[in-house]
Amino acid sequence: MSWPCQTGSFGDQSFSTSSGTGKKILASQDPIFDAQKCGPQxxxxxxxxxxxxxxxxxxxxxxxxxxxVAMTGYSIYxxxxxxxxxxxxRDDLGLPLIDSE
Incomplete structure (x- = not known):
């Protein structure tokens, strides 16, 4: 079983998965790193x-x-x-809700 996964990094490191569903995102593009503006996705x-x-x-x-839901090694959640x-x-943080597609 494989899932699409998002990851963020501060460098320009490669990221790939065996299923090819991984998505590499630089920190400046990732909602995780701009939570105050983007909130959870x-x-x-x-x-x-x-x-x-x-x-x-x-x-x-x-x-x-x-x-x-799981850990990878000792430092990745x-x-x-x-x-x-x-x-x-998002509602609790006062951010706009995301529409379902």
Missing amino acids: PGWYAISIHMLHAREGSNDYFLKYFKP LYHITLEDANRV
Whole structure:
């Protein structure tokens, strides 16, 4: 089984999956890193413990509102955010809701 996954990085590192469903996103393009503006988005996220505890607090909503569904190694947490989860948190943060497609 494979899932589309989003990842963010501060460098220009390669990212691929055996199924080819991975999507490489630089930090400046990823909603995780601009949470105050974009808020949670539906999807699968792989986030390092270092990013979750970043000084600027841009990932605080992951720690406050979501539980990881799995861990990869000792420092990467996997999150699955449904449309309903994202909208529940967006409503709580005062952000516009995402329309279902």
